[in-house]
Structure formats: C-alpha cells, structure tokens
Amino acid sequence: MKITIAHLFPDLLNLYGDLGNIASLTYRMQKRGFEVCVKEYAIDEKIDFENTDIIYLGGGAEKEQVTVCTKLFEQKDEFENYISNDGVMLATCTGFEILGNSFETESETHKGLGIIDIKCVHGKERFIDDVIVECDLIGTTVVGFENHISRIFCGNIKPLGKVLHGSGNNGEDKTEGAIFKNLVATSLHGPLLPKNPKLTDWLISKILERKGESSSLAPLDDSEENAAHGYITDRFLK
Amino acid sequence: MKKIKNMIAIMVCKFLTFASKLMGKKGSSGPGGIALKISPTLLKDLSSQIKGDIIMVCGTNGKTTTNNLIYSLLKSKGKTVVCNNVGANMLPGVACAFINMSTVFGRMKADCASIECDEASLRRVVPHVKPTMVVVTNLFRDQLDRYGEIEMTLGYLDEAIAKVPDVKLVLNGDDPVSVQLGKDRKCITFGVDENCNVNVRESKEGRFCLNCSHELSYNYYHYSQLGDYYCPNCGFKRPSIDYGAKNVSMTDGISFDIDGKIKTKLSVNYRGFYNIYNILASVAVLCECNESCDGINSVFDLYKPQIGRMESFIIDGKQTVLNLAKNPAGFNQAIATVMTDVRPKSVLIAVNDAPSDGRDVSWLWDVDFEKLKESNAKNIFVSGTRKHDLAVRLKYGGFENVTVCETSRDDLKTIISSDGDICYMLVNYTVLFETQSNLKALEGGKSK
Structure with a gap:
C-alpha cells in the first residue's frame, strides 16, 4: 500500500528540526512494509487533498506564518472538508496557530483559517521550556520543547493533554495542544514525533483506518526512542 | 567620590x-x-x-x-x-x-x-x-x-x-x-x-x-x-x-x-x-x-587556536582531533572537514543541553549527519546529556554502527582504541572543557 505525506511548504516552514517529524512517519511506515511518498509542496502549489493521506504543517517565523495562512485561505473549503472527513493531519508550532480563529503578530491581529476553535493572543514573554504532557489519547506522556509567545485558548475543542511540566497553551489552564477528529495540533517541537513513537503510531493507525486497512501495527524496537523520551520524563518528573 | x-x-x-x-x-x-x-x-x-x-x-x-x-x-x-x-x-x-x-x-x-x-x-x-x-x-x-x-x-x-x-x-x-x-x-x-x-x-x-x-x-x-x-x-x-x-x-x-x-x-x-x-x-x-x-x-x-578548534592529541600512538560545534552550520562545517580525511576513523558526537549550550536540541535534525556515511567512519559514538536524542537522530538517519557512551576517560579510551587510524570528536560547548581535560590527561599517560 502506498501512503502519501503532504509536507506543506518546507522551504518556508523549517524551524526546529521539523524534518524529524517526516523522518519518523516515514521510517515507522516503511518498517511496517508500506510504500511512503513524501510530497513537498512549494508555496505556489495547489494542495491535492484527494491524494493525500496525512498533512504535515510545521513552524516558521512570524513573517512566514502570515504568508502561509494567506496561501491556505485560497483552499480553505477543501481544507475544511479534508479535516471533517477524518483526514489525518499534524500541525506544530505556528502551523497550529494559523488553524484557529485568529492569531496575533507583534503589531497586528490576523484572521486564522478557522478550522479549529482556538484563539491565539500575543503574550509578553516567550514560553521556552521542555514540556511533558499527559495524553489520554495514547495512554502515555508526550514530550517536546516549546518556544512560543502566543497564548492559545481552546474553545469548543479538546486539548492534546494535561501539562505536567512546562507552560503549555497559555500558562494558565494546564492544557497543551488540541485534537479535532484526526488532527493533532501542538506547540511542541523537539522535533515532536521521533521521541514520541506512540503518537506517530496513533497517526499512522488513523491513516490506515481511513484507507480501510484494519490490521494492527506490528511493534517495533523503540529502545532508542524510549530512552530519549525517558531522559525528559526522568529529569523533570522524578 | x-x-x-x-x-x-x-x-x-x-x-x-x-x-x-x-x-x-x-x-x-x-x-x-x-x-x-x-x-x-x-x-x-x-x-x-x-x-x-x-x-x-x-x-x-x-x-x-x-x-x-x-x-x-x-x-x-x-x-x-x-x-x-x-x-x-x-x-x-x-x-x-x-x-x-x-x-x-x-x-x-x-x-x-x-x-x-x-x-x-x-x-x-x-x-x-x-x-x-x-x-x-x-x-x-x-x-x-x-x-x-x-x-x-x-x-x-x-x-x-x-x-x-x-x-x-x-x-x-x-x-x-x-x-x-x-x-x-x-x-x-x-x-x-x-x-x-x-x-x-x-x-x-x-x-x-x-x-x-x-x-x-x-x-x-x-x-x-x-x-x-x-x-x-x-x-x-x-x-x-x-x-x-x-x-x-x-x-x-x-x-x-x-x-x-x-x-x-x-x-x-x-x-x-x-x-x-x-x-x-x-x-x-x-x-x-x-x-x-x-x-x-x-x-x-x-597563532594557537582556542581549545577544541580542530585541536590534536596523540593518545596511545593514535591521533585524536577535538572540535567544537554548536549549531547546524558549525556541525556541517566540522563534518565537511572530517570528510576531507579519507582514513578509516571513529567519530564521537557529544551534545549537552545546559543553558549555555541551548536547551533546545531540535537543531540536531538540521545537521546533515547522513554525510558521515561516506566518511569511512568505522564506528560512531554518541555522548553528552542528549546522547539518546543523538542515537534517535542517527537511527532515523540510517546508521547502524552507533554506540551510546559517556565522556569519561575510560569511555574516551574505548573510543580511541576502536577501529580506525584516527578519531574525531565533535562536541558542543559544555562538553568541550571536560572532554579536553580528559584527553589532555590521557595524552599525559593518566588513565584514571
């Protein structure tokens, strides 16, 4: 079976080692015998939602955030359809923020794509820390690093989990990220997926479910990944 | 006053x-x-x-x-x-x-x-x-x-x-x-x-x-x-x-x-x-x-370069080169320099995440470590507080000859005595001083 990853605008959104997320998805699908195709989109290309199995939207600097949001507005309806029809997606850092109702840069407020019910307000100080999130979705913790100035408030939408260490969405309500159908959105990088193999596998299982493939994922040897994950949890939770 | x-x-x-x-x-x-x-x-x-x-x-x-x-x-x-x-x-x-x-x-x-x-x-x-x-x-x-x-x-x-x-x-x-x-x-x-x-x-x-x-x-x-x-x-x-x-x-x-x-x-x-x-x-x-x-x-x-700028040591008759690299540009340049040496070699990569190193190590994924596959590296060792992150990075980069270790004198000796004619150690800021003093001691014949 062939699985297509749509990597949106890697030329513009390339902060924080985001390629690691693509590497993790690719590696873990290939190990399970799937053929993986990574389609890298340039900013002037139209997204082919029809032939996409998972979308990845990463983080960029403020200027790029606005450029990308403006661009995605051109295909807003198709984007919304994709998500409401259980399309799988991972959005990290500023990629998370532009999916909400609005986001703020230093001088202006911008309209977000409105795909998820979150609001982002420009804060004073950046949240910069290692983060540990208790995540019921996968029955374990998610670890990563946050570096954002936005304060993100979830409306009618579930967070990814509860913050055990770090600031999370807004430093107030102990939430981090958001989940809506098969979309996982978070401010965490690190990059996110390599150290959280269970979360990668959750995304992969949703891809397979949507493609009508019901068999469960074969376990892999995750000793390196778990050691890297454990370094963070041991350091801050013990 | x-x-x-x-x-x-x-x-x-x-x-x-x-x-x-x-x-x-x-x-x-x-x-x-x-x-x-x-x-x-x-x-x-x-x-x-x-x-x-x-x-x-x-x-x-x-x-x-x-x-x-x-x-x-x-x-x-x-x-x-x-x-x-x-x-x-x-x-x-x-x-x-x-x-x-x-x-x-x-x-x-x-x-x-x-x-x-x-x-x-x-x-x-x-x-x-x-x-x-x-x-x-x-x-x-x-x-x-x-x-x-x-x-x-x-x-x-x-x-x-x-x-x-x-x-x-x-x-x-x-x-x-x-x-x-x-x-x-x-x-x-x-x-x-x-x-x-x-x-x-x-x-x-x-x-x-x-x-x-x-x-x-x-x-x-x-x-x-x-x-x-x-x-x-x-x-x-x-x-x-x-x-x-x-x-x-x-x-x-x-x-x-x-x-x-x-x-x-x-x-x-x-x-x-x-x-x-x-x-x-x-x-x-x-x-x-x-x-x-x-x-x-x-x-x-x-001009004598600062410590850890392609600094050379001779330990047990083998050359070891220590180099500081703090970010993707620095690591990529260090790797490019290692590549100019065609001899069989062992390579240590060590990264700490102390505040002066930068606590965020996501940049490791922006380093072109994959190049090292063509560098005639017989063994690759990873160390530092973020050794496991390095191990994951190299695993997803397709390396199989990776060993996780410390930068103690004993472990450095093991690295130096592994296969190869020369040893390269690419380390970030806070790893540098400890590694340099251990290498100096080893060069002076002190193993403990």
Whole structure:
C-alpha cells in the first residue's frame, strides 16, 4: 500500500528540526512494509487533498506564518472538508496557530483559517521550556520543547493533554495542544514525533483506518526512542 | 567620590579574578558584573581613555577565533590591546577585560581594544564602550531558545549599531543576512570570490530575500546561506567585496590570495573552509586600522587556536582531533572537514543541553549527519546529556554502527582504541572543557 505525506511548504516552514517529524512517519511506515511518498509542496502549489493521506504543517517565523495562512485561505473549503472527513493531519508550532480563529503578530491581529476553535493572543514573554504532557489519547506522556509567545485558548475543542511540566497553551489552564477528529495540533517541537513513537503510531493507525486497512501495527524496537523520551520524563518528573 | 568608587570596583574585580584563578576556576566574567554594580560608570570611564580603535566582533560562528586573530595581528604591530580572549562575551566579561588592563587608579594601559561580543549583548555593551568598528562574521541559526529566530538577532544588532552612528561595519559580504546591517551605513565587506565547491546539503534558513521574501539564487554557493547570491525578484545582491579571497587551495592547510583594497598572499596551517572567513575578517580590520599587512603570515603561523578548534592529541600512538560545534552550520562545517580525511576513523558526537549550550536540541535534525556515511567512519559514538536524542537522530538517519557512551576517560579510551587510524570528536560547548581535560590527561599517560 502506498501512503502519501503532504509536507506543506518546507522551504518556508523549517524551524526546529521539523524534518524529524517526516523522518519518523516515514521510517515507522516503511518498517511496517508500506510504500511512503513524501510530497513537498512549494508555496505556489495547489494542495491535492484527494491524494493525500496525512498533512504535515510545521513552524516558521512570524513573517512566514502570515504568508502561509494567506496561501491556505485560497483552499480553505477543501481544507475544511479534508479535516471533517477524518483526514489525518499534524500541525506544530505556528502551523497550529494559523488553524484557529485568529492569531496575533507583534503589531497586528490576523484572521486564522478557522478550522479549529482556538484563539491565539500575543503574550509578553516567550514560553521556552521542555514540556511533558499527559495524553489520554495514547495512554502515555508526550514530550517536546516549546518556544512560543502566543497564548492559545481552546474553545469548543479538546486539548492534546494535561501539562505536567512546562507552560503549555497559555500558562494558565494546564492544557497543551488540541485534537479535532484526526488532527493533532501542538506547540511542541523537539522535533515532536521521533521521541514520541506512540503518537506517530496513533497517526499512522488513523491513516490506515481511513484507507480501510484494519490490521494492527506490528511493534517495533523503540529502545532508542524510549530512552530519549525517558531522559525528559526522568529529569523533570522524578 | 566617583574616583574612589572606581578604585574600589577595580580592586574588587582584580582580587576576585585572582582568587578564582587560585581556585582553578576560569573566573572571566563574574567579577566584572560585581565591579559594575559598585561603579556603574566604570567601564565607560575606562573605555573612553582608549585613543585607538575599539573593535567589536559579533556573529554566530567564528567570533572567538576572529577576535583572537585581530588581537594577535594588532599586537604584532606593537599595540597594547584590551581583549576578552577567553570568550567571556557579555557585559560583565567585557568589563573584566578592561579592568584587567587598568591600573588600580583607573588609568588604562592600552592603545586599542578588540572585544568579542555576544549578539544579544552588544546593545547593552555599546552604551559603556563605544566601538569604532563592528565586525559581523556571519548570522546563522543558533541556539533557538536563547535568541529566537534569526530576525530577532538581526534586530538586536541593528538596535546596538543605531546607537553608534559613526561606527564602521566590517561585514561578511557572502552572508545575505549580515549585509542587511550595512544598509545606508558605512560598511566594509569581505568574502570568498570564487566557487570552491564546499557545499553540503543544509537547512535553508536565511536563503530567502529578507527584503521581499523571494527565494535567493546563487551564482555559486559555499555553505549555510553563504555565497554569491542575488534576488531575482527585487534585485538585492551580494555587494562588491572589499577584501576577497581568490585562488583558494585547501589541500595542505589553507592558502589563498586577498584581492581588493589590498593584495597579499596567505598560507596557513589551519583546516576548515570557515577559517578563510575568520582570516579575511581579521586582515580587513587590520587594514582598516591603517596598519600594513607586512609580516602577517608569521602571525597566523604562530597563532594557537582556542581549545577544541580542530585541536590534536596523540593518545596511545593514535591521533585524536577535538572540535567544537554548536549549531547546524558549525556541525556541517566540522563534518565537511572530517570528510576531507579519507582514513578509516571513529567519530564521537557529544551534545549537552545546559543553558549555555541551548536547551533546545531540535537543531540536531538540521545537521546533515547522513554525510558521515561516506566518511569511512568505522564506528560512531554518541555522548553528552542528549546522547539518546543523538542515537534517535542517527537511527532515523540510517546508521547502524552507533554506540551510546559517556565522556569519561575510560569511555574516551574505548573510543580511541576502536577501529580506525584516527578519531574525531565533535562536541558542543559544555562538553568541550571536560572532554579536553580528559584527553589532555590521557595524552599525559593518566588513565584514571
């Protein structure tokens, strides 16, 4: 079976080692015998939602955030359809923020794509820390690093989990990220997926479910990944 | 009253520096901070006595080397130079450097100054020390959690430079990011004027035009975002170069000709393409100080690189090379240098995540470690507090010969005695000192 990853605008959104997320998805699908195709989109290309199995939207600097949001507005309806029809997606850092109702840069407020019910307000100080999130979705913790100035408030939408260490969405309500159908959105990088193999596998299982493939994922040897994950949890939770 | 305050501050600083040296600490910045608390105007009083040039060296990579080269060059011209050559590059470290060159009565015994300064700190230093020249070696993506994005660093430097409108900028003309600072300002450039085919695949930050966001094109490309660039959209392009390197040869050390405002031949026993920039910048500064280039080759020959800059050790008859690398550009350059050595080898990569290293290690995924597969590396070892992150990184990069270890003397011995004719150790900031002292001890025959 062939699985297509749509990597949106890697030329513009390339902060924080985001390629690691693509590497993790690719590696873990290939190990399970799937053929993986990574389609890298340039900013002037139209997204082919029809032939996409998972979308990845990463983080960029403020200027790029606005450029990308403006661009995605051109295909807003198709984007919304994709998500409401259980399309799988991972959005990290500023990629998370532009999916909400609005986001703020230093001088202006911008309209977000409105795909998820979150609001982002420009804060004073950046949240910069290692983060540990208790995540019921996968029955374990998610670890990563946050570096954002936005304060993100979830409306009618579930967070990814509860913050055990770090600031999370807004430093107030102990939430981090958001989940809506098969979309996982978070401010965490690190990059996110390599150290959280269970979360990668959750995304992969949703891809397979949507493609009508019901068999469960074969376990892999995750000793390196778990050691890297454990370094963070041991350091801050013990 | 002010004089007495200054005297007390100087004495406290000198005493604390002396005491911490006795205790075996580096003691290069802490005492300076205390001195400034006692007398906030002290540094201004001292630096304003300097009659000659005051040079400040900023930039992501190469600032310590460049600054120390400038210091050596000026010294060779008979100058007495204030210099923070231990790399203490924030305000307290700068204060310490000046105090060390002052009498207890607050009189400076120096002609000029060459000061390495952290990019974010420059705006805090210039109100105390007014530079006549500011050198920017390059602006690469660095420790993200300290500086945020590259535009922010640029903003800090711009803010600092705006406070000294008369300053002469010495900029890396091959860097489309650094040259932004030269807009409508007095500015001298240096660069490598020909294609040297050194490029490796790397992260692309900065390769977009900062004026119009269009992707930059390159007539030739060196590494990171450095090269002969132009923007096909708005016409922004590499400026004309005042101090350019031509006829570059890197087969045995580095040799090249400088062409432009001066003409001279250079041949040095260093390795690494990036050193061309460090040398060019220092020569440009020397010439802009109205000094001649006579005899500079011998200064470069005598210059001893800082610890961990391709520093070589012989342990149990085998050569081990230690090199500091702090960010993707630094690691990619170190890997490129390892690649020029075809011998079978073992490679150690060690990364810590202390605050001075940068706690965010996501940049490891922007390093082109995959290149090492073609480097004849028989074994790869990973270490440092983030050893497991490195192990994951290399696993997903398709490596199978990776061993997780410590940087204890025992483990270093194991690495050195593994297969291969030479051993390369690429480490980041806080790993460097511990590893260097262990290697020194091993070289001296101490294994415990």
